[in-house]
Amino acid sequence: MKRRTNGTIPAFSDPLGETLHLLKLTGTLYCRSELTAPWGIDMPAFEGHMMFHVVTGGHCWLDVEGEEPRLLQQGSLALVPQGHGHRIRSDPGDNVVPLFDIPVESVSDRYEIMRYGGTGELTHLTCGVVRFDHVAGRQLITLLPQVLVIDTWGDEESSWLQSTLRFIAREAREPQPGGETVITHLADILIIQAIRSWIDSVPETERGWLAALRDKQIGKALAAMHREPEKDWTVVSLAKAVGMSRSGFSARFTSLVGESAKRYLTRWRMQLARLELQESADSLAVLADRFGYQSEAAFSRAFRREFGVPPGSVRHRHRQSLD
Template sequence: MWTTPSCAIPAVTGPLGETLHMFRLTGTLYCRAELSAPWGIDVPTLPGCMTLQVVTAGRCWLEVDGTEPQLIGPGSLTLIPDGIPHRFRSAPGAPTEPLFDIPVQRLSDRYEIMRHGGGGELTQITYAVLRPDHIAARRLVAQLPPVLHLDRFDDDDAGWLHSTLRLVAREAQALQPGGETMLTRLADVLVIQVIRAWLDTAPEARQGWLAALRDEQIGRALTALHRAPEHDWSVAELAQQAGMSRSAFAARFTDLVGEPVIRYLATWRLQLAHDHLRRSAEPLPVVARRFGYQSEAAFCRAFKRAYGVPPGQVRRDGAEAG
C-alpha cells in the first residue's frame, strides 16, 4: 500500500502532465454508505474498474490481500486502481457480507444508498466505481500499486483536498439534479490528485512507460505520437522529434518502453480505434483513416489480429452495452 506524505502536491508538467490531461473516467456506480458497527463488506473483483473510497464520517479498516490492513479516518481517501477484491470492516475481525448481498436504496441506475450494520458507531463512506476511459489512463493504471491512500492533511497547502471532500460529502447528501455528473467530475479531481502525489514521490513511478514519458527526448516523441496517431510516422521522423539519431532513439525507446516504437505506435492506434468504435457510428473507412490506416481492409486485418474479432463486432457489442 502506498501512502502519501503530509505535504503539498506539486503539479506534473510536460509529457506526463499531458498524459494526465487525457485521464478521463466514466462513473459506473456511486454509493453513499451509512454503516453502523459492527459491520463488514466484502467487495469482489470488478474487472476493468477502479474504486475510490472517501470516508466522510467515522472510520473503518480496509483490507486488501497482500497488504497490511489500513485504518482510514474521516477526510481520507483510498484508490484501488485495478478493481481487485477488498474488504471494509468496522473493526478487525468483524464479520463481512458480500457487497451484492446487502440491500440498497437505488435512486438511479448509477446512484444508491446503503444502510447496513448493527446499530453502533456510525461510519459514512462515499464509494465510487469508475472506469478509465482512455488508453493513456489504462496504461497509467497498469503501473500503479494495488492501493493508494491519501491521508487527511492539516496544513493550508492541502486546501484543495478539504474543499473537494466537502463537495463530495455535500453532493452525496443533497441528491440534487445533476448530482451524478458532479460526483464524476469530483472523482476525476480526487483520482488525479492521488496519482499526482504517487508520481511525485514513488520510485516505481520512474520505471517503464512512465520513465519514458519523463525522459526529455523520448517524452517529446511520445507526445508527438500521442497527439497525432493518424500521422504516417517513421522511426527517423520520431527520432527527429526527440532530437536524436535514428539508432540511438530506437534503442532508448525500446529500453524504456519495453517494445519497439513502431509496435508501440500500432498498438496505440488499435487501442484508440477499439475505444472509438464502441462510442462512434463513423463508417469503417473513416475510422481507419482517423487512426493511420490507408485502407479499410488493412485496418480490419490489423484489428482482427490484435483482438480476435472484426471491428464491426466491437461496434455491435458497444451499442448493446450502451
C-alpha cells in the same frame, strides 16, 4: 485522405501531465454510507473498473487479499485500481456481508445511500465505481499498486476534499441539467489527484512507461503520438523532432518503454480504435483515416493482428452485450 505530419512536434512542457490530461472516467456510481459498528462489507470484483472509498467521518479497515489490512481514518482516500474484490469493515475481526445483500436507498441512477450495522461507533463512507474510457488510463492502471491510499492530506487539501464530496452528494440528491457531467468531472478530479500524489511519491525509475514519459526526449515523442495518433509518425521523423539520431532514439525508446516506437504507436492506435468501435457508429473507412491508415483493408489487417479478430466483430459483440 491520410493526414501527414510536417515533421515537427508541438512543444510539451510536461509530457506526463499531457498524458494525465487524457484521462476521463465513465460508468460512475456513488454510494454514501452511514455505517454503525460492528459492520463489514464484502466488495465483489468489478473487472475493468476502479473502486474508491473516502472516509468522511470515523474510521474503517480496508482488506485486500495479499496486502496488509489498512486503517483508513477520516480524510483518507483509498483506491483499488484494478477492481479486485476486497473487504471494508469497522474492525479487522468483524464479519462481512456481501455488498448486494445489503439494502440501499436509490436516490438516482448514479447515487445510493446505505445505512447498515449495529449500534456502535458511526462511520461515514463515500464509495464509487468508475472506469477509465481512454487507453491512457488503462495503461496507467496496470502500473498502479493493488491498493493506493492517500491519507497525508494537509489541512487545505483535506478541506478541499470534503467540499468536493459534499458537492457530489448535493448534485446526486438534487439532479439538475448537466448534473451527471458535473459529477463525472468531480470524480476525474478526485481520482487523478490521488494518482498524481502517488506518482509524486514514488521514486523515479530507470525503466517503464512513467519513466519514459518523464524523459525529456522520449516523453516528448510519446506525448506527440498520444495527441495525434493519426499522423504518419516514423522513427526517423520522431528522432529528428526530438533532436536525436535515429539509432539513438530507437534504442532509448525500446529500453525505456519495452517495445519499439512503431510497435507502441500501432498498439496505441488499435486500443483507441477498439474503443471507438464500441462507442461510435463511424464506418471502418472513417476510423481507418482517423487512426492513420490509407485504406480500410490496411486498418482491418492491423486490427486483426493486434486482437486476433476483425474490427466488425468487436462492434457486433458490443451491441449484443447492450441488448
